[in-house]
Amino acid sequence: MPARNTVQRQVIEETLRSLANHPTADEVYDAVHAEHPSIGKATVYRTLGRLSDEGTIGRVRINNGADRFDHRTFSHYHVRCVRCGRVDDVMIPLLGDVDEAAARASGYQICGHTLQFDGICPACQACGEERG
Amino acid sequence: MPARNTVQRQVIEETLRSLANHPTADEVYDAVHAEHPSIGKATVYRTLGRLSDEGTIGRVRINNGADRFDHRTFSHYHVRCVRCGRVDDVMIPLLGDVDEAAARASGYQICGHTLQFDGICPACQACGEERG
DNA sequence: CTTTTTGCAAACCCTTTGCAAGACA
DNA sequence: TGTCTTGCAAAGGGTTTGCAAAAAG
Numbered sequence: 001m002p003a004r005n006t007v008q009r010q011v012i013e014e015t016l017r018s019l020a021n022h023p024t025a026d027e028v029y030d031a032v033h034a035e036h037p038s039i040g041k042a043t044v045y046r047t048l049g050r051l052s053d054e055g056t057i058g059r060v061r062i063n064n065g066a067d068r069f070d071h072r073t074f075s076h077y078h079v080r081c082v083r084c085g086r087v088d089d090v091m092i093p094l095l096g097d098v099d100e101a102a103a104r105a106s107g108y109q110i111c112g113h114t115l116q117f118d119g120i121c122p123a124c125q126a127c128g129e130e131r132g
Numbered sequence: 133m134p135a136r137n138t139v140q141r142q143v144i145e146e147t148l149r150s151l152a153n154h155p156t157a158d159e160v161y162d163a164v165h166a167e168h169p170s171i172g173k174a175t176v177y178r179t180l181g182r183l184s185d186e187g188t189i190g191r192v193r194i195n196n197g198a199d200r201f202d203h204r205t206f207s208h209y210h211v212r213c214v215r216c217g218r219v220d221d222v223m224i225p226l227l228g229d230v231d232e233a234a235a236r237a238s239g240y241q242i243c244g245h246t247l248q249f250d251g252i253c254p255a256c257q258a259c260g261e262e263r264g
Numbered sequence: 265c266t267t268t269t270t271g272c273a274a275a276c277c278c279t280t281t282g283c284a285a286g287a288c289a
Numbered sequence: 290t291g292t293c294t295t296g297c298a299a300a301g302g303g304t305t306t307g308c309a310a311a312a313a314g
Binding site for chain 1: 245
C-alpha cells in the first residue's frame with residue numbers, strides 16, 4: 001500500500017526541497033502555509049513524519065530542539081551553533097566501527113547512532129570575538 | 133556565591149544517587165515527592181538543572197525524549213532501547229579526534245559532541261525474538 | 265466504495281517562568 | 290537583612306491525536 005499522492009504531500013515535499021539549512025517542521029509549515037493557506041500544521045507534521053519514515057527525506061533529531069528535516073537522505077553528521085541555533089552538515093566519514101564496539105560494550109543490538117556536534121558557527125565567532 | 137544548601141537540594145541530590153539507570157527529572161520528582169510531598173516539581177527541575185550546570189551531576193540529553201540525569205559526572209556515551217526506552221551506558225573510549233575533524237569540515241569552533249546509540253536492549257531482544 | 269489523508273482544535277509531554285512567601289547566610 | 294530558593298499554577302515549545310469531512314485509488 002504505497003502512500004497516497006495527495007496535493008499536500010507534493011507541496012510539502014517540494015517546499016522542503018526549496019528550503020535550505022535543515023528547516024524545522026514549523027519552518028516548513030510557514031513556507032507551505034504562505035503559498036497554500038489551507039494546508040494545516042498537523043498535515044505538515046504528519047507528512048514530514050511519513051516521508052522520513054519511508055526514507056524519502058531525512059530527519060535530524062536535535063538535542064533539546066525541534067527536529068529538522070533534510071531533502072538529502074544520505075546520512076551524515078550535524079553541528080549546532082550553541083549561540084544562534086543554526087544547524088549545518090559535518091561532512092566527515094561516518095564512524096564505521098563504533099556500533100560494533102557499542103554492541104560489545106552494552107549487550108544491545110545496535111541499529112544506529114546519532115552524533116551531534118556543538119560549537120560556534122563562523123558568523124557567531126565573528127560577532128562574538130570581542131567577548132573572548 | 134556558592135549555591136545555598138537547602139533541604140530540597142540535599143534531598144534531590146541524594147535521591148538521584150539512590151536511583152539507578154538514568155532517571156528523568158520526572159522520575160526523580162516522583163521519588164522525591166513520595167518521601168517529601170511538599171517538594172514541588174519546579175524545584176526538582178530547577179535543582180537538577182543547577183546541579184548539572186555546576187558539574188555536580190550529569191545530564192544526558194536524549195533525542196526525542198526527556199533529559200536524564202546521572203550521579204556520575206565523567207562523560208561517556210549512551211544507548212537507548214528503541215522498544216522500551218531504557219537508557220544504558222556505553223563504556224567505549226571517547227572519540228578523541230572527531231571534534232577536530234568536525235571543526236575542519238564545518239568551520240565551527242567545536243566545543244563538544246553527543247553520541248547516542250539506538251538499539252534493542254537484552255531484555256527486549258529476548259521478548260521479541262519470535263517476532264524476528 | 266473502501267481506506268487513507270486532511271483540517272481543526274484540543275491534548276500531550278517535557279520544561280520553564282512569574283510571583284509572592286519562605287529559607288538561607 | 291538582603292538575596293537566593295521554593296511552591297504553585299500557568300505558560301511555553303514542539304508534537305501528536307480524535308474526529309468528522311474530503312479525497313485517493
